[in-house]
Amino acid sequence: xxxxxxDLLRRTYADVAxxxxxxxxxxVTVVALSTVRDRRAARWPLVVAAAVIALVVAGLVVLRRDxxxxxxxxxxxxxxxxxxxALPDADSRxxxxxxxxxxxxxxxxxxxxxxxxxxxxxDVSLEISVLRGAAVLDAPLGEPNTELTDGTxxxxxxxxxxxxxxxxxxxxRVTVTMTGAPESTVRGIADALLYVxxxxxxxxxxxxxxxxxxxxxxxxxxAEYELDTDAPxxxxxxxxxxxxxxxxxxxxxxxxxAPATCEVNAHGTSLVIVRSPAPGRYVVRVTGMSPLPLDVDxxxxxxxxxxxxxxxxxxxxTGTIRGACExxxx
Amino acid sequence: xxxxxxxxxxxxxxxxxxxxxxxAITGSNALADDIVQDAFLRWRGKTGVDNPAAYxxxxxxxxxxxxxxxxxxxDRVRHxxxxxxxxxxxxxxxxxxxxxxxxxxxxxxxxxxEDLPEAQIAELMGCRLGTxxxxxxxxxxxxxxxxxx
Numbered sequence: 001x002x003x004x005x006x007d008l009l010r011r012t013y014a015d016v017a018x019x020x021x022x023x024x025x026x027x028v029t030v031v032a033l034s035t036v037r038d039r040r041a042a043r044w045p046l047v048v049a050a051a052v053i054a055l056v057v058a059g060l061v062v063l064r065r066d067x068x069x070x071x072x073x074x075x076x077x078x079x080x081x082x083x084x085x086a087l088p089d090a091d092s093r094x095x096x097x098x099x100x101x102x103x104x105x106x107x108x109x110x111x112x113x114x115x116x117x118x119x120x121x122x123d124v125s126l127e128i129s130v131l132r133g134a135a136v137l138d139a140p141l142g143e144p145n146t147e148l149t150d151g152t153x154x155x156x157x158x159x160x161x162x163x164x165x166x167x168x169x170x171x172x173r174v175t176v177t178m179t180g181a182p183e184s185t186v187r188g189i190a191d192a193l194l195y196v197x198x199x200x201x202x203x204x205x206x207x208x209x210x211x212x213x214x215x216x217x218x219x220x221x222x223a224e225y226e227l228d229t230d231a232p233x234x235x236x237x238x239x240x241x242x243x244x245x246x247x248x249x250x251x252x253x254x255x256x257x258a259p260a261t262c263e264v265n266a267h268g269t270s271l272v273i274v275r276s277p278a279p280g281r282y283v284v285r286v287t288g289m290s291p292l293p294l295d296v297d298x299x300x301x302x303x304x305x306x307x308x309x310x311x312x313x314x315x316x317x318t319g320t321i322r323g324a325c326e327x328x329x330x
Numbered sequence: 331x332x333x334x335x336x337x338x339x340x341x342x343x344x345x346x347x348x349x350x351x352x353x354a355i356t357g358s359n360a361l362a363d364d365i366v367q368d369a370f371l372r373w374r375g376k377t378g379v380d381n382p383a384a385y386x387x388x389x390x391x392x393x394x395x396x397x398x399x400x401x402x403x404x405d406r407v408r409h410x411x412x413x414x415x416x417x418x419x420x421x422x423x424x425x426x427x428x429x430x431x432x433x434x435x436x437x438x439x440x441x442x443x444e445d446l447p448e449a450q451i452a453e454l455m456g457c458r459l460g461t462x463x464x465x466x467x468x469x470x471x472x473x474x475x476x477x478x479x
Contacts, residue, residue, distance in 0.1 A: 005474045006442060012423040013443035015415045017350040023363050199360070199406060 081115055081201035082130055082174055085192035108205050115201070124180035125161070126189065131173040141165055141173060149191045162186045168195070341370055344383055348390045354439040355394040357428035358407045365393045391436065391454050398432040426476040434469035441466050 107118035113135050119126040131139075144153035144166070154166040161179035164186055168174060174193065178186045196204070283291045345366055352362035369389040379385045398404050412428055415421045427435060433455075440451045452462045 003474055003477060005470045005477070008419070008423050008477075009427070009438060009442040009470075009473065012415065012420045012427065013354050013439065015420050016354055016413060016424060017443065019413050019415065020346075020350045020353045020359055020362070022346045022349045199364075203364075 078197040079195035082193045085194045127177045129175045164190045354443045437465035438469045
């Protein structure tokens with residue numbers, strides 16, 4: 001007797017649908033944000049990181065440092081990375097384009113055994129790192145000599161800045177090192193760290209930690225692609241790991257063509273980042289869209305590259321996104 | 331566009347169906363939940379959407395496909411324990427479907443879960459009608475062969 005695959009598929013999908021759980025996210029958002037806000041008010045000025053908002057709104061698996069479960073149920077053994085829940089609101093911050101200042105993220109380094117997030121401006125540096133696996137046992141931490149707010153036994157050292165280090169498990173060590181800021185600031189950052197799983201980590205670190213949130217001086221203009229070739233454009237891209245980080249600039253849109261020197265990357269999402277080794281004006285051509293004029297002139301702090309970004313409408317752009325860009329002669 | 335309470339309520343009404351659809355395509359309940367939340371964020375920043383339900387469904391289909399094209403995501407889903415179903419027969423079928431390439435999974439889910447006509451599937455997937463017919467025919471064939479092994 002031949003197999004009725006169509007019937008089998010219908011029954012399978014119906015069963016999958018019946019067993020699909022649907023999380024609500026609004027309660028999670030309220031709890032997590034209010035907690036962070038209270039903590040910030042009681043401590044040295046810290047800024048709630050865009051990471052907190054983006055991750056919580058996206059409903060990803062997050063566990064706060066005090067162990068409060070914000071998206072139950074959570075398998076704690078999967079929470080092997082950390083993300084900042086707050087970043088320093090330092091006096092010395094970098095002005096980017098036309099946007100507000102921010103302490104920029106300058107390095108993400110990650111592999112099976114370690115993660116590093118490094119932030120730096122002229123006077124302040126912050127490194128948040130995680131060591132996993134046998135490497136933790138190979139390099140003893142030393143006796144704890146202080147505690148974090150939640151009572152976690154922690155090792156405090158003050159050579160070359162202030163360092164707080166603790167072992168969440170015998171095979172996972174978290175270290176926060178900061179220069180140019182008082183110890184209370186380092187403690188505030190350590191207290192606000194979020195433990196996350198692989199998926200949340202990957203999502204937060206995509207696109208060099210930029211990603212997903214954008215706005216323009218004319219709301220909807222980029223998404224709609226109704227571009228006025230003479231209109232000034234200010235585009236802001238906020239990143240999960242970049243509190244207050246924005247690409248903001250104004251320019252005149254125009255049309256033209258020249259040899260391509262930049263890269264277009266869709267990264268499997270609808271955010272397209274155009275990267276160039278030098279600032280320039282480009283016309284970007286993406287499948288299914290009219291050519292898009294774009295200034296690629298926002299320098300990424302700590303790197304030698306420049307970016308511009310836009311988002312295509314995922315409802316209208318389908319299939320593989322292919323892009324090319326042509327520099328317009330200056 | 332500022333999304334008001336009524337729009338949020340409308341989204342909440344659509345959410346279960348959207349999560350089920352994304353789950354059927356991606357094979358991951360957790361990923362489906364993230365995708366639908368992303369779709370909401372995109373809708374929130376969008377102006378002039380006449381039919382939010384249709385818009386959200388299109389965005390969810392495209393975001394699901396985008397996610398599966400990313401190798402790291404596809405690998406994660408592959409190693410994720412599938413939702414246990416009510417019979418071993420359905421469990422086995424679901425395991426086979428979750429292993430299909432992205433285009434087959436999308437076409438089969440839209441046809442046999444959403445019950446969409448092939449022309450509408452072609453429109454949603456941005457391909458020709460003939461391509462959809464071929465994807466469904468070959469997808470069914472792949473599932474049959476795997477189950478008959």
